[in-house]
Structure formats: structure tokens, C-alpha cells
Amino acid sequence: MMERGDARKWLMGFTEQPEHHRLALAGCAALGDPFFIPWLLRMMRVPERTRRVAGESFRFITGADLSERPLEGSALEGAGDEAESDAEVLEMDADSELPWPAPEVVAAWWAERKEDFHSEVRYLLGHPMTPESLREGLRLGRQRERRSAALELAMRYPGQPLFDVGAPGFRQRQWLAALP
Structure with missing residues (x-):
């Protein structure tokens, strides 16, 4: 990165x-x-x-x-x-x-x-990009924001697969519940 x-x-x-x-x-x-x-x-x-x-x-x-x-x-x-x-x-x-x-x-x-807003902090939708806020973006964001949050999480946790924001909703809810 x-x-x-x-x-x-x-x-x-x-x-x-x-x-x-x-x-x-x-x-x-x-x-x-x-x-x-x-x-x-x-x-x-x-x-x-x-x-x-x-x-x-x-x-x-x-x-x-x-x-x-x-x-x-x-x-x-x-x-x-x-x-x-x-x-x-x-x-x-x-x-x-x-x-x-x-x-x-x-x-x-x-x-x-x-x-x-602080110059040394990265933001997504007005919130500092933390693992918690990115997971929240996956839960509540629009499709564009959800893709962005998924990519950011994948870069932060290289061993984790990219969250599939195009998967059926029930499957995404299961994955969200299992995220660290």
C-alpha cells in the first residue's frame, strides 16, 4: 500500500x-x-x-x-x-x-x-476510515460506498477475501456477522 x-x-x-x-x-x-x-x-x-x-x-x-x-x-x-x-x-x-x-x-x-476534518486522517462519508467505520459502510452504505469500504478492508487485511457486495443480501448479512 x-x-x-x-x-x-x-x-x-x-x-x-x-x-x-x-x-x-x-x-x-x-x-x-x-x-x-x-x-x-x-x-x-x-x-x-x-x-x-x-x-x-x-x-x-x-x-x-x-x-x-x-x-x-x-x-x-x-x-x-x-x-x-x-x-x-x-x-x-x-x-x-x-x-x-x-x-x-x-x-x-x-x-x-x-x-x-484532520489532514492526516482518511475519511469515508465523513468518518475516519477505521475497521469499524468501514464495516459500518458495508452495512449501511450505497453500492458505491460499499465497494469502496470492501476494497479498503481487503487492502488492510491482505489474507481476507474481498467482500462481495454483489452477492445476495442474505449471504452478505452472514458475512458481515462473521467479520472481525
Whole structure:
């Protein structure tokens, strides 16, 4: 597993290359590092289709529900979101369920709460990534968060199999009850 400082440097390389912004946004969510929040807030103001993914990455770290008013914005705030290629249309479809962030309101939300987040702690949905909070993410999270929690637990416990978040619910409940 990569050290936090190395992971930050590696991710920052992607944040500086517009063609890799989508990858950087996914990496920010996976790392759960509040260090990247200022960049995520800037990406929510960029009039391109990565705005939704920036909001989702912000939510993964902070737990802010951007589908609720006043944090939810509209597509009109991101004029210029027209697809240019088939690949972009497919990416847009994958993001179509994500809310449009209201950048100014989200920035104000962060300004009020940023002191609750520490620069040397990784977060998932506003909670420090601990084995307990990751197991809680498996129990209560949406599918995207559950995948993230499962991957994080698998990396932390190399001998353990990856939790199958696509398995039938009754089987997942059995596995959850057996987790250390």
C-alpha cells in the first residue's frame, strides 16, 4: 500500500492534467484525504461533465449529501455539458444518477465544517476510515460506498477475501456477522 505522502504526490500529478481529471477525482474519493477538498471545490465550478464526479468525491470524503437542498445544484450551473464523443456519452450515463453540486453552497458548507476534518486522517462519508467505520459502510452504505469500504478492508487485511457486495443480501448479512 502506498504511503499517504506518496499517494498525494501521485494524485496531484493527475489533477494537473485535464485529460486525467476523472481518474484524479476517483482517486481523491478512494484516498479519502481532505487535502484534496479545495481542488474538488474548484472542479465543481468547472463547466464540464466532471462536476458531478467532483461532487461525488466530495461526498465520499465528507459525507455531505449533495442530493439534498441547498447543496444540490442544477445542470444549468454547468453550461457547456454537451457530449463530444461516444466515450463521453457513456461516461455521462455512468454519472447520470449523481446530483449536480451547488458549488457556492457546498463551499460554504465546507468552510463551516473543515475544522472537523484532520489532514492526516482518511475519511469515508465523513468518518475516519477505521475497521469499524468501514464495516459500518458495508452495512449501511450505497453500492458505491460499499465497494469502496470492501476494497479498503481487503487492502488492510491482505489474507481476507474481498467482500462481495454483489452477492445476495442474505449471504452478505452472514458475512458481515462473521467479520472481525
